[in-house]
Amino acid sequence: MTSLISPATSDRAAKVMLWVSASISILTLLFILGYIVVQGLPVLTLSFLLESPRLSGAEGGILPAIVGTFCLMLVTLLSAVPIGIGAAIYLAEYAHEGAVTRIISFGVECLAGIPSIVIGLFGYAFLAIYLGFGFSILSGGLALMFMILPWIVRVSEESLKAVPSGLREASFALGATKWQTVSRVVLPTAIPGITTGVILGIGKAIGETAVIMFTAGSSLLMPTSLFDPVRALPYHLYILASEGISDKMAYGSSVVLLVMVLVINLAAVAIQRHYGRHHVRN
Amino acid sequence: MSEIEIESRNLDLWYGSAQALKEITMAMPEKKVTAIIGPSGCGKSTFIRCINRMNDLVKDCRITGELLFEGTNIYGNSVDAVELRKKIGMVFQKPNPFPMSIYDNVAYGPRVHGLRNREELDRIVEESLKASALWNEVGDILDRSAIDLSGGQQQRLCIARTLAVKPKVILFDEPCSALDPISTAKIEDLINTLKHDYTIVIVTHNMQQAARVSDHTAFFLLGELVEFGKTKQIFELPEKKSTEDYITGRFG
Numbered sequence: 001m002t003s004l005i006s007p008a009t010s011d012r013a014a015k016v017m018l019w020v021s022a023s024i025s026i027l028t029l030l031f032i033l034g035y036i037v038v039q040g041l042p043v044l045t046l047s048f049l050l051e052s053p054r055l056s057g058a059e060g061g062i063l064p065a066i067v068g069t070f071c072l073m074l075v076t077l078l079s080a081v082p083i084g085i086g087a088a089i090y091l092a093e094y095a096h097e098g099a100v101t102r103i104i105s106f107g108v109e110c111l112a113g114i115p116s117i118v119i120g121l122f123g124y125a126f127l128a129i130y131l132g133f134g135f136s137i138l139s140g141g142l143a144l145m146f147m148i149l150p151w152i153v154r155v156s157e158e159s160l161k162a163v164p165s166g167l168r169e170a171s172f173a174l175g176a177t178k179w180q181t182v183s184r185v186v187l188p189t190a191i192p193g194i195t196t197g198v199i200l201g202i203g204k205a206i207g208e209t210a211v212i213m214f215t216a217g218s219s220l221l222m223p224t225s226l227f228d229p230v231r232a233l234p235y236h237l238y239i240l241a242s243e244g245i246s247d248k249m250a251y252g253s254s255v256v257l258l259v260m261v262l263v264i265n266l267a268a269v270a271i272q273r274h275y276g277r278h279h280v281r282n
Numbered sequence: 283m284s285e286i287e288i289e290s291r292n293l294d295l296w297y298g299s300a301q302a303l304k305e306i307t308m309a310m311p312e313k314k315v316t317a318i319i320g321p322s323g324c325g326k327s328t329f330i331r332c333i334n335r336m337n338d339l340v341k342d343c344r345i346t347g348e349l350l351f352e353g354t355n356i357y358g359n360s361v362d363a364v365e366l367r368k369k370i371g372m373v374f375q376k377p378n379p380f381p382m383s384i385y386d387n388v389a390y391g392p393r394v395h396g397l398r399n400r401e402e403l404d405r406i407v408e409e410s411l412k413a414s415a416l417w418n419e420v421g422d423i424l425d426r427s428a429i430d431l432s433g434g435q436q437q438r439l440c441i442a443r444t445l446a447v448k449p450k451v452i453l454f455d456e457p458c459s460a461l462d463p464i465s466t467a468k469i470e471d472l473i474n475t476l477k478h479d480y481t482i483v484i485v486t487h488n489m490q491q492a493a494r495v496s497d498h499t500a501f502f503l504l505g506e507l508v509e510f511g512k513t514k515q516i517f518e519l520p521e522k523k524s525t526e527d528y529i530t531g532r533f534g
Contacts, residue, residue, distance in 0.1 A: 096341070166378035170440070173334060174391040174447055175368035184394070189381050 036258065040251035048252055053220050057236065058246045062253055064222045068137070068230025069206065069260070071223060072216060075141020076148065076205050081198055083145070084152030085187075088194075091153070092160035093182050112150035117210040119147050124214035135229040140216025147211055148201035155197025159190040192272045199268035203261055209234045233257045287312040287451060287481040288333060293347035295328060295337070301505060302328045305347070308500055308510045315473060315482040317496035317513065319489055321533065324502040326485045327375075330453050333483065334370040335363040351451075368395065371444035375456040377436035379428035379443075384411075384420050387428045387439055391447035406446050414442035415472055434465025441472065452476065454484040458491065470495050489529055493517050501525045 005013075051061030087104070095101045123143030133139040163186050171181040187194075205211075209232075217229025218239065231239075233253055240250040288310040295303035303325045310316040318326040328337070335356060337343045348355045356366055368391075379387050388407045397403060407424070411417040416438040420431070428439055437457060444452055454473070458466040473482060473495045486492050492499050492513065499516040501508045501524075509516060509525045520526040527533055 164378070166374060166376055167380060169336065169339070169372075169374060170378045170380065170443075171390070171394075172339065173336065173367055173372040173374075174394065174443065175364055175366075176391075176394045177364050180394050184390070185380055 033258070036251055036254045039248070040253075040255035043248050043252035044255055049256070052222065056243075056245050057220065057240050057249055062233070062236060062249075062256065064220055065231050065233045065236040065253070066256065068216070068223060069232045069257075071137045071226075071230060072141045072144060072212065072232055073202060073206060075137055075226070076144040077198070077202065079142060080145040080149050080152055080201065084149050084198075084201075085156050085194060087149075087153045088156030088160055089182060089187070092157045093178070093186065108150045108153050111146070112154070115210075116147055116208055119143060120211040120214035122146070123211060128215055134227065135215065135217030135219075136227045137216065137223055137230055138226045140212045140230070140232070143211045143215040144205040144208060147208065148205050151201040151204065152194075152197050155200065156190070156194045159193025159197070160186060162193065163189045188275070191275045195268055195271045195275070199264055202264055206261060206264070207234050207257065209238050213238075233260075284314060285312045286310070287352065288483070289348075289350040290329075290332075291348040291350065293329075293332065293345065293349055295325075295332065296344045297340070298342045303332075304505045306507050308507055310481065310483055311498070312481050313477060313479070314497040315477050315484060315495050316498045316500065317492035318483065318485045318500045318502060319487070319492050319528070320502035320508075321528065322487065323504075325505040326502045327455055329502065330372075330455055330483055330485045333451070333453055334367050334372050336372065338363055368447055369449050370451040370453065371447055371449035372453040372455065373437070373440050373444055373457050376460050377433055377440055379431070379436050379439050381427070381429055383425050384428050384431070384439060385424040388442050388446050390443060395447070410442040410446040411439075413445050413476070414438045415468065415475075416442055432465070434461050434468060437461060437465065437469060438472065441469075441476075445476075449480065451481045451483070454482065454486075456485050456487065459487065466491070489517075501528060503528070 048061045049066070050063055052064055053062060054060035087108075091101055091104060095104075120143060123139060123146065127133045127139040127142055128135060133142075167185050167189060168181055171185045176184070212232050213235050216232060216235075218231045218235060219229040220231055220236075221228075223230045234257060237250045237253040237257070240246050240253065286309045290306050290308050293303055293306040294301065306329060318330060320326050331337050332345065332349055333351070333356075337345065345357060349357055351366070351370065354361065356363075380390060382390070385407055388410050389403045392403060392406055397406075408417065408421075411420060416435060419435060420426075420439075428436065431439060437460075441452075441457075458469050461469065470491065473484065476482060477497075484492075484495065496513045498511065499513040500510040501516065501520075501522075503524055509520060509522045511521075516525065517529055520529065
């Protein structure tokens with residue numbers, strides 16, 4: 001039986017359909033970005049960035065939310081990076097493949113699958129109440145750490161495992177110890193990949209609302225210590241929009257949030273470029 | 283006859299339940315080149331990796347028998363593999379420079395062993411690169427990434443990196459198999475120079491190379507040492523039939 005459609009026609013049809021799919025993906029992104037920027041741009045002034053909110057955020061600026069977001073990210077980074085990379089080094093370089101590594105990997109996978117609202121509740125019960133950190137930067141930052149830790153562990157582990165074994169052998173053959181080999185050769189070689197993982201994690205954390213509404217609080221005051229509550233940007237815009245305070249201000253906050261994500265991604269590219277100078281060709 | 287530097291006595295090696303080396307007994311003299319030849323899978327690389335205990339890194343690898351270096355069994359309880367590898371360096375089949383500058387590659391070993399003095403490091407880097415015949419090509423681009431060098435240059439850099447640790451023995455594990463003929467000739471010249479100061483063991487599947495660079499040759503087949511003797515004798519008057527078959531190209 002011969003097909004009703006000629007191969008040439010189906011070839012053209014496939015090309016058109018794939019082109020349409022690609023276009024829809026790009027256009028959706030551009031539409032969302034464009035809409036938010038157009039809606040948010042009018043409120044974006046220097047005073048919007050540098051002032052505290054008035055009337056629950058209907059007027060004034062969003063400085064405390066920006067500062068709060070930065071503080072949360074800092075706590076998250078400083079806790080998640082050493083723990084995540086440490087765990088990844090253990091899994092990739094030290095642990096023998098076996099029951100223990102499988103259990104740890106399985107645990108990491110499960111942690112990655114926990115809905116963020118559950119992590120928020122756990123953070124509230126454990127960090128805010130049980131450990132007595134209250135609604136604070138510390139509680140929020142650590143809860144976000146729980147959320148992004150699996151990402152960092154998994155990406156770092158993969159980056160470490162991708163380092164050619166010839167480099168490890170060369171280091172050992174020169175009389176280096178295991179730790180010297182890991183810290184001076186393997187880890188620096190894996191840095192570009194690890195950076196990507198960390199950035200992805202932070203990008204996820206910065207837009208997270210469910211985790212921080214139970215842990216970081218919703219104070220619009222400028223924080224003065226780790227134990228002060230803050231309202232992060234995504235939660236601020238959630239409240240602005242859901243409680244009908246000001247759509248205009250919500251869009252303005254969205255633009256600021258998008259720019260922060262963009263800056264984080266650019267930083268990742270810069271770091272990768274820097275470390276990529278000696279990129280290993282194979 | 284020079285002193286014996288490395289001596290293998292009844293060395294057996296298993297990967298899991300598969301025996302890869304059987305009763306290897308041979309002695310490698312000081313400041314001579316000993317070549318190990320044989321077809322793929324005969325255990326020659328496995329054997330050379332016993333000498334600096336690289337096989338320690340392989341899971342399920344078990345070794346019995348003795349391997350003496352300067353009269354001490356390196357598989358004895360008191361021997362630290364990390365210390366041993368400072369004295370027995372190794373150059374691998376595929377050039378494996380670290381993704382760092384040329385300078386940092388050569389300085390890696392001394393730094394790992396605690397040297398911080400910049401002038402001393404500069405001196406060692408220059409000496410090592412001169413000894414590996416690379417200084418003229420890279421002396422003024424030491425800050426460049428080692429990855430940008432050609433394959434042959436990378437392999438000479440790996441040799442310089444090994445020399446910088448000041449070993450007594452250098453193991454070459456098929457050092458030219460990834461290189462073009464010109465780069466290969468340079469490495470062979472280098473081995474001929476280095477043997478005045480170092481004991482050299484080289485694994486090669488290139489018989490002409492073994493004939494050109496070595497003083498003694500060992501022929502391995504299926505995990506056993508078939509024949510070991512002066513290179514001239516092995517190539518001109520082999521005692522065993524299988525040695526003759528191999529070097530005349532009848533198999534392998």
